[in-house]
Amino acid sequence: GQNIDQPTEMTATEGAIVQINCTYQTSGFNGLFWYQQHAGEAPTFLSYNVLDGLEEKGRFSSFLSRSKGYSYLLLKELQMKDSASYLCAVRDPLINAGKSTFGDGTTLTVKP
Amino acid sequence: SQTIHQWPATLVQPVGSPLSLECTVEGTSNPNLYWYRQAAGRGLQLLFYSVGIGQISSEVPQNLSASRPQDRQFILSSKKLLLSDSGFYLCAWSGLGEYTDTQYFGPGTRLTVL
Numbered sequence: 001g002q003n004i005d006q007p008t009e010m011t012a013t014e015g016a017i018v019q020i021n022c023t024y025q026t027s028g029f030n031g032l033f034w035y036q037q038h039a040g041e042a043p044t045f046l047s048y049n050v051l052d053g054l055e056e057k058g059r060f061s062s063f064l065s066r067s068k069g070y071s072y073l074l075l076k077e078l079q080m081k082d083s084a085s086y087l088c089a090v091r092d093p094l095i096n097a098g099k100s101t102f103g104d105g106t107t108l109t110v111k112p
Numbered sequence: 113s114q115t116i117h118q119w120p121a122t123l124v125q126p127v128g129s130p131l132s133l134e135c136t137v138e139g140t141s142n143p144n145l146y147w148y149r150q151a152a153g154r155g156l157q158l159l160f161y162s163v164g165i166g167q168i169s170s171e172v173p174q175n176l177s178a179s180r181p182q183d184r185q186f187i188l189s190s191k192k193l194l195l196s197d198s199g200f201y202l203c204a205w206s207g208l209g210e211y212t213d214t215q216y217f218g219p220g221t222r223l224t225v226l
Contacts, residue, residue, distance in 0.1 A: 030213075031213070033214065033215075035215075040222075041219070041220070042202055042217035042218060042219055042220050043156070043202075043215075043217050044217070045214050045215070045216065048214060087155065087156070089215075091213055098144035098161070098163070098206040098207075098213040098215075099144075099146070099158065099161055099213075100213065100215060101158075102155045102156040102158075103155055104154055104155035105154075105155050107153075
């Protein structure tokens with residue numbers, strides 16, 4: 001099975017940098033996703049990592065260490081609109097099923 | 113481009129009443145389809161997924177069922193709703209995109225069972 005851990009809540013200041021961690025214990029690994037979910041809305045895709053290292057997309061970056069079962073999402077130059085829940089999801093090892101297991105999410109509050 | 117639709121957006125139903133939620137996808141063929149439920153302040157619980165027409169896999173035992181009568185249509189049903197069925201229901205699809213198996217979510221249905 002899959003077990004995914006994320007902090008429940010985080011608070012940061014507008015303009016700052018915040019790092020949201022995700023650790024996982026899985027029976028297989030085929031990649032890790034990060035999604036953003038604003039309150040009352042559906043999740044939207046942010047990033048995907050399958051190899052070790054850092055993937056950068058504008059203000060958002062995602063890092064993966066497969067040997068440590070660890071990932072983080074880094075948000076730079078925080079804006080008020082970044083207040084949302086951030087979901088870590090591990091792709092199921094059964095490729096043809098296309099499934100992912102989601103963590104419970106980290107609720108980020110950005111304050112002025 | 114691909115789009116995913118869900119309806120209704122909100123629903124209030126009495127305990128014991130039936131349920132039918134519909135999801136359709138446009139702009140892609142043979143997608144994998146998923147139904148999730150999200151309780152308030154919690155993560156996504158996968159309820160059902162489908163890799164093709166008529167192929168349904170259930171992830172958790174419950175009084176809900178799913179069907180896929182057409183390639184891009186996915187339906188979530190119940191014969192008798194329970195209070196515990198309240199939640200935010202999300203349909204998603206995945207397929208061959210920039211990143212295979214990235215899931216794209218519909219707008220969701222907020223269900224309240226009274």
